[in-house]
Amino acid sequence: MMKVLTANRLTDGIAVWLGANGRWLERIDHALIARHREAVDALEQAGQSAFHDNLIVDVAVIDVDEVDGEIYPIRLRERIRAKGPTFRTDLGKQAEFQQASAA
Amino acid sequence: MYRYDEFDHDFVGQRVAQYRDQVERRLSGEITEDAFKPLRLMNGVYLQLHAYMLRVAIPYGTLNSTQMRRLARIARDYDKGYGHFTTRQNIQFNWPKLSDTPAILEELAEVEMHAIQTSGNCIRNVSADHFSGAAADEVADPRPYAEILRQWSSNHPEYSFLPRKFKIAVTGAERDRAAIQVHDIGLHLKRNEAGELGFAVYVGGGQGRTPMIARKIRDFLPEADLLSYTTAIMRVYNLNGRRDNKYKARIKILVHETGEAEFARQVEAEWDKLKASELKLPDADLRAIAAYFAPPELQDRAEGWAGLAARKKDDEGFASWVRQNVTPHKHPDYGVVTISLKPIGGVPGDATDVQMEAIADLAERYSHDEIRVSHEQNLVLPHVALADLEKVYHALLEQDLATANAGLITDIIACPGLDYCALANARSIPVAQEISNRFASAQRQQEIGALKIKISGCINACGHHHVGHIGLLGVEKKGAELYQITLGGSGDENTSIGQIVGRGFEPEKVTDAVETIVDTYLGLRESAEETFIDAYRRVGPEPFKEALYGKTSRAA
Known part of the structure; x- marks a missing residue:
């Protein structure tokens, strides 16, 4: 079991992931991976709390894998959120962070 | 306007x-x-x-x-x-x-624009034939009635909490370019034998997960009764439409479950109470709104004819653009120009800021300051003198906006799909791009002729796949994208809902499947004049199924 916590930032809607340092990161690379039930519960709680603090919206715990040491979301939807539109590599995370590595 | x-x-x-x-x-x-x-x-x-x-x-x-x-x-x-x-x-x-x-x-x-009622369970933006007020085949401009409906429905408290969203479309020509039969209400503006204006009223069409063709519940509604009759429909729907199940809340389900005749009877009964009310449109009001849409004063520009013929001879690219993207205007010295937002391999419907500004300049100089957006995700310059076509063409060419493919196989409708949309299950745009690239040859497109491909990335059908001659629906199966193909859909005056042809195709195989369908059509059509949809209606799905899946599929 490997999961990370994702959401969209309230002010601008940009996709973000909860990092190990407790901050919401604009890229998935350093997201905190929950590897057991208790850790997932903690993620969910952190999501609830950030939602109530009006930092983020559309919060969700998503399934990920680790491929060559990098976080790889299981669903295509989440891989697209982590990179940007697949036909416009000049947009989204893939453009903003050259080494974005999610997909 | x-x-x-x-x-x-x-x-x-x-x-x-x-x-x-x-x-x-x-x-x-x-x-x-x-x-x-x-x-x-x-x-x-x-x-x-x-x-x-x-x-x-x-x-x-x-x-x-x-x-x-x-x-x-x-x-x-x-x-x-x-x-x-x-x-x-x-x-x-x-x-x-x-x-x-x-x-x-x-x-x-x-600049007199807003985003009100572009979401939610209310009456959404009223759509219309994109050639309104310009097309040679039009009986009358339907936009004044669309404007009346807009004013009436904006912020209307009675329609702020409908069971579900509600879409109205109007057309003023026999040839339906507004897909009125797949709307909640479709209005076809026409004249009766006495020459008076009125509407054929269609109700209960729609796409989404339960596609249905609208039923005509009235053949001629006098124009003055537009609001009273529409109100009667809305009241029957608002009262009886299902609110217990989101997927059964559209008026199409109510019409279907109630039965066309009984639904029409209920509307007529409601209308009886309303038709003499203040909802009856005074002639002066109708004329006042219509005045906003008075056709521009178009000067005779007969010089365009001779020049056009000569320039077409000189420039094959221009000739094919005129043939494909310019349609007859009410005034014989003018044409209606479709600006394709479907460059080969491009993103259907996308335009850059620079392109939008270039189009605005052209509209101002050559089209009496008017631009239209078509439901097929193209733009239109409705009033261009034939004498100005070449200048418009060259300006469009500079902006990569002169693709001569209106109505052809690369003029694909596609929703944003999984590349943007939170509801989508699969991508639409990359599929459109690959098909467009596969059929890039202008000559091949001409040979294939009129063929509408429409792609949706989920069952909500924003890409109108149900009424595509070839429709593609992206679904998620076992975590991967899969595309279901429907054939025989059509969103015009002969509306039909496409039928699923068989099991779906993986992303890397779907373009081949489309090509197989097209090749099958080319092999069986009776002549180059028999379009894809005509041929499909003549032969049915079997030859296409066989080409896609082989003969064994018949047993499946």
């Missing part, structure tokens, strides 16, 4: 001020997301995969150059330099910040 009066300015201005306050309160944490979400949706602000999305209404798909320039400016200043024209004749911006949306709405209000 329609110009805001004091009331309109006031109404839109007030809404922007309210919204600005709502956003401020949301950002300060004073109101919760649950309270705020319906408020932002009422102003066209959605949350998608990467960012917020703002859907701006373009009433009946008509706008002027000032408005187009403003859309370009918004794309540049608040977004990422482009906008996406939709199958509802609207435009969507894919990357606005929530904190910027009040300023964007303010900018829109300055």
Whole structure:
């Protein structure tokens, strides 16, 4: 079991992931991976709390894998959120962070 | 075109001020997301995969150059330099910040635009034939009635909490370019034997997960009764439409479950109480609104004919663009120009800020300041003199906007799909791009002839796949994308819903499948004049099934 916590930032809607340092990161690379039930519960709680603090919206715990040491979301939807539109590599995370590595 | 009066300015201005306050309160944490979400949706602000999305209404798909320039400016200043024209004749911006949306709405209000009722369970933007007021085959311009419906339905308290969203489309020609039979209400403006204007009224069409063709419940409704009769329909729906199940809440389900005759009877009974009321439209009001849509004074430009013939001879690219993208205007010295937003391998419906500005310039100089958005995700210059076509063509060519493919296989409709949309299950745009590249040859497209491919990335059918001659529906199966193919759909005066041809195709195989279908058609058509849809209606699905799956599929 490997999961990370994702959401969209309230002010601008940009996709973000909860990092190990407790901050919401604009890229998935350093997201905190929950590897057991208790850790997932903690993620969910952190999501609830950030939602109530009006930092983020559309919060969700998503399934990920680790491929060559990098976080790889299981669903295509989440891989697209982590990179940007697949036909416009000049947009989204893939453009903003050259080494974005999610997909 | 329609110009805001004091009331309109006031109404839109007030809404922007309210919204600005709502956003401020949301950002300060004073109101919760649950309270705020319906408020932002009422102003066209959605949350998608990467960012917020703002859907701006373009009433009946008509706008002027000032408005187009403003859309370009918004794309540049608040977004990422482009906008996406939709199958509802609207435009969507894919990357606005929530904190910027009040300023964007303010900018829109300055040019008489807004995003009201582009979401939610209300009467949405009324769509219309994109050639309205220009097409040679038109009986009368349907837009004044669309404008009357817009005014009547805007912020109407009775229609603010309908069971589900509600879409109305109007056309003023026998040839239906507005897909009225797949709308909740479709209005076909026509004349009766006495020469009076009125409507054939269709109700209960729609796409989505339960596609249905609308039923004609009245053959001729006098124009003065437009609002009383529409109100009667809305009241029957508002009272009896299902609110227990979102997927059964559209009026199509009510019409289907009630039965066409009984539904029509209920509407007539309701209408009896309303037709002599204040909803009856006074002739003076009808004429006053119609005056806003008076056709431009077009000077005779007969010199265009001779020059056009000569220039077509000299330039094959120009000749094929005229043949494919210019259609007859009411005035014989003019043409209606379709600006294709479907460059080969491009993103259907997308236009950059620079392209929008170039189009605005052309509209101002050559098309009496008018631009239209078509539900097929193209733009239209409705009143261009034949004598000016070459100048327009060359200006479009410079902006990569002169693809001569209107109505051909590469003129594909596609929803944003999983690349942007939070509802989608599969991508649409990359599939459209690959098909477009496969059929890039202009000669091959001409040989294939009229063929509409429509692609949706989920069952909500924003890409109109149910009425594509070839429809593609993207689904998610076992975590991967799969495309279901439907054949034989059509969204015109002979509306039909496409039938699923068989099991779906993986992304890397779907273009081959489309090519197999096209080759099968080319092999069986009786002549080059028999279009894909005509041939399909003659032979049915079997030859296509066999070509796609082999003979064994018959047993399956």
